[in-house]
Amino acid sequence: MPNREEALRKIFEATGVSARLTDDQKRELLAHVEDAVEAKVGAGVPEMEAVGQAFSELGDLEKIAGQFPGPQPVAVTPEGPLSLETGRALTWSAFCFFALFLALSWYVTPKFAAVFQQVRVPLPGLTALFLTISQGFRPLPVLLGVVVLLSVLEKFGLRRIRIPRPIGYVLLVASVTLCVGLVVSLFLPLVSLLEGISRR
Amino acid sequence: MELRPLVLAILEARPLYGYEIVQRARRRANLKWEEGTLYPLLHRLERDGLLASEWRKAPTGKDRKYYFLTRRGKTALAKDRSDWKVQVRVVSEILLGGRHAKPGRSAP
Numbered sequence: 001m002p003n004r005e006e007a008l009r010k011i012f013e014a015t016g017v018s019a020r021l022t023d024d025q026k027r028e029l030l031a032h033v034e035d036a037v038e039a040k041v042g043a044g045v046p047e048m049e050a051v052g053q054a055f056s057e058l059g060d061l062e063k064i065a066g067q068f069p070g071p072q073p074v075a076v077t078p079e080g081p082l083s084l085e086t087g088r089a090l091t092w093s094a095f096c097f098f099a100l101f102l103a104l105s106w107y108v109t110p111k112f113a114a115v116f117q118q119v120r121v122p123l124p125g126l127t128a129l130f131l132t133i134s135q136g137f138r139p140l141p142v143l144l145g146v147v148v149l150l151s152v153l154e155k156f157g158l159r160r161i162r163i164p165r166p167i168g169y170v171l172l173v174a175s176v177t178l179c180v181g182l183v184v185s186l187f188l189p190l191v192s193l194l195e196g197i198s199r200r
Numbered sequence: 201m202e203l204r205p206l207v208l209a210i211l212e213a214r215p216l217y218g219y220e221i222v223q224r225a226r227r228r229a230n231l232k233w234e235e236g237t238l239y240p241l242l243h244r245l246e247r248d249g250l251l252a253s254e255w256r257k258a259p260t261g262k263d264r265k266y267y268f269l270t271r272r273g274k275t276a277l278a279k280d281r282s283d284w285k286v287q288v289r290v291v292s293e294i295l296l297g298g299r300h301a302k303p304g305r306s307a308p
Contacts, residue, residue: 025239025243029236031263032222035219058236064237064239064240069244
């Protein structure tokens, strides 16, 4: 019953403990309460009483939230434990930078490329390289492919796969390099242009 | 009471989700506890590699997180069982007296 689910979710949120739980933990505890309420209502207990009993049998939510284990460390270093969750966070940061790179490739790079063509400024090797990479991501099917791939990874892969921190770092460094490299490479010819103007 | 062996034993037959585990414990051993505390235990056992989990559709049509024993979990359960047998034997010997003490026999 969707109404019951929603009502239970609101009661759960009102306890103030839900902020301390992950989505997975909340979903699981709510499913438990929902099953308990359904069983009690099926046995003839009035709905409101069933909800009260289900939460009471679940126990002290504050205590339960405190008992959930933290993320498992992959290793303990003198600086502290290395968490696998860090790998996931790094990967998400990498995706954000990559999204920024895609946005730059779509909206900014073409405008710069047009200006460079009009003024016929010689392009440094770095600029030519990044313009080529950027153009590679411009066709709509490529962009859609990247979006679909990320969605599929998120839905079926990333939530279940624990990403080691080194892989997260590699992805982050690669995406930051793409972003920063593109921005720097776009401004290099402008520097040459400004130098030419100042000489005149 | 140590809940780990009970949870592992309940999950030995087939994958179950939290509410089902609680119901089985209640039916099989009339065991009652703060039901919510089962979930931190399940998450700890999963973190330790004794259980694995997966969200699946339950027969009710709702998504539920099913837990199942891993190979490591089965090994841990076998060890828990053997430890338990030793404990029962030792306690029986002390409480009931003699090597051949049987449950129900009064202490001398």
